[in-house]
Amino acid sequence: MNPLGRTANPAEYEEWLSEIDAVGGELAWIRKRKDFPTNSTGYERSPAEINLSVLKSRQVKDAIEKESERRKVPKEEIQKEAEEIIENMAQSFSLPSVKVVGYGVIKAIKNLFDAIYVNLQALRSLRQRLNSDSIVFIPTHKTYADFLLLSLLCYHEDVTLPAIAAGSDFQQSYFLGEALRRCGAFFIRRSFGDDAFYWAIFSEYIQTHLIHADRPLEFFVEGTRSRTGKSLHPKYGLLQCLLEPYLRAQVYDLVIVPVTMNYDKILEESLYAYELLGFPKPKETTSGLLKARHILSKSFGNVYITFSEPISVRNIIEPKIDRSQLSFYPQREFAVNFETRKAIQKFGHEIVKIHNRNNIITIWPFACLIINDINDRSPLTDPKPILFSELLERLQAFLHLLEKLQIAVQIHSTIENDLRHFLTLHSDLFVSFNLSAKDFYLKFAEMPVTNNESNNSSNNFNNSKLLSKSVTSIIFSNYANQAMFYIYQIGYICASLISNKYSTHSTSLMSFKGLKNDFG
Structure with a gap:
């Protein structure tokens, strides 16, 4: 039986935040001279050149003509709409802007996290492929911090910063939206259904980045942040859009790099619980950003980031798909057959499996499994306190079983010391307790709830006491879900x-x- 899971082995993982301190701190780090490699074409197009190439492409011209005929309006009017869409969508990467924004972000990151462990050698090796390959980073998506950390790590290792597919929600804040745009983010609608006109512009924008290797791309194959701690179903349409330049033989190969990110404590843990109970998602506005400043005074523990072995699309897809036939179709008639669609879907699930196999799981998800099991013995409205010694004893037995099953668990000190550490880190989920005592009771905290803020205020969830207990219970369940793959x-x-x-x-x-x- 092959061992399952990973640990942050010091021989492979480096503590990245200490490297920033080693060069003189955040300001010295962000001001360091950068040496980003040239791409495979030897020429990096400006954002304006990329936008112009999209508008001049055969695919977009055909889409403009079709939309003009469908709506019975002049092509000039549709052309103007296309220009507005691409202007609203496109990234406008600027290294000086990256340095300004990056300084503020790295200061915040150092406040939030105690340590960030990364297999940096894998990223360094990837840098050498930027001269020859089009690269797509596909990270897990557990929190908004994911894409910030990936860009900072690329900056640290002189890897060309990726163009990041971000939701248009961020544009609700002009300040936040433009800051991200200048750092390489481009914005896509959360849903555009059967809008073939928008899809034509979007897909052409994606694919021109890959064909010309302007910069790496960063996509979340799950499409959105997971609110439950479990992996989401891959978005097949998005993945097909990424693979189309290869299928049509416009590039020799594409390199996919799955990136797994694990957090001791999720920044949005309580927001996810409220959303799952029907409370509206907070908007990504400037005022919302300012209100969130209070989290900077909290500790969110460690982060573990694992760059997977790069995946050659040619090696994965070629045995299953004969792209010689697909490449002869005119662009306007291009369509994948059933076998190709199934191969793409299977590839999407394989990426998610790689994400899960590369998880670094601490004792906390398993502790949450036990907490939930103990808590199931009593009503949610009146949960019984949990004795620390009982939790510890059951956790030790459970981890011993996992060891027998060759399932790797990240333990920094001893099981007891790590458990006490995580209880401190997640102390906001409990009524105040005396951690220095040899034994003590743990009782769930009640989270603030206002009935009229909930979409479900008229149904069975209108009991404030039940809702306030449910928030905490859902948070524990979300952490426990991280262990399910194992x-x-x-x-x-x-x-x-x-x-x-x-x-x-x-x-x-x-x-x-x-x-x-x-x-x-």
Whole structure:
């Protein structure tokens, strides 16, 4: 049995924040002279040149003509709309702006996190491929900090900063939107359904970056942040858009780099819980950003970032797809067949699996599993306090079992010391307790809730006490979900065995396969 999971082995992972201190602090770090490699074409187009090439492309010209005919308006009017869309969408990367914004961001990052462990050698090796390949970073998406950290790490290692696909929500704040745009973000609508005109401009904008290798791209294959701690279904349409230049033989190869990011404490943990209960998502406005300043006084523990081995699309796709046939289709008639679509979908799920296999999981998700199990014995409105010694004893037994199953868990000190550390880090989820005591009780804190703020205020969730307890319970469940990738198949086996105490090997195997087929 191959070991499952990873740990931040010092031989592979470096503590990045200490490297910033080693060069003289944030200001000295951001002012360092940069040596970004040239791309495979030897020429980096300006944002204005990229935008112009999109508008002049055959795909966009055809889309303008079709939209003009569909709406029965002059082409000049549709052309103007296309120019407005690309102007609103496009990045306007500026290194001086990156330095200004980056200084503020790195100051905030150092306040928020105690340590950031990264397998930096993998990123350094990737830098050498920028001269020859079009590269796409595909990180996990657990928090808004994901894309900030990835850009900062690229800056640190002199890797050309990526063009980042960001949601148009950020443009609700002019200040935030323009700051991100100048740091390489381009903005896409959260949903554009069957709007073929918008899709033509969007896909051409993406693909011209890949064909000309202007800069690496950064996409979240899950499409949005996971609010539950579990991976989301990959967005097939987005992935197909990325792969199309390869399928049409416009590039020799594409290099996909999955990046896994793990956090001791998620910045938006309480916001996710409120959203899952039906409370409206806060808007990404300047005032909202200013209101969020209070988090800078909190500690969010450690971050673990793992760059996967680069994936050659040619090596993955070529055995399954004959692109020689696809490449002969005119651009306006290009369409993928069933086999190609299935191969793309399978590739999307493989990226998500790589994300999960590269997770660095601490003891906290397993502690949350046990906390939830203990808590299930009492009503949610009146949960019984949890004795620290009981939690510790059960956690030690559980981790011992995981060790037997060769499942790696990140432990920095001892199980007890790490557990006390995480209880301190997440102390806002509990009523005040005396951590210095040998033993003590842990009781869930009640989160503030106002009924009229909730979309569900008229249904069964209108009980404020229940809602306030539910917020905390959901946060624990979200952290517990991070452990599911490691133990879900073991759960299937256990369920198969206990469903029938007289079961044979063959009936248990059949039951296991049935559960795996039903739940994945």
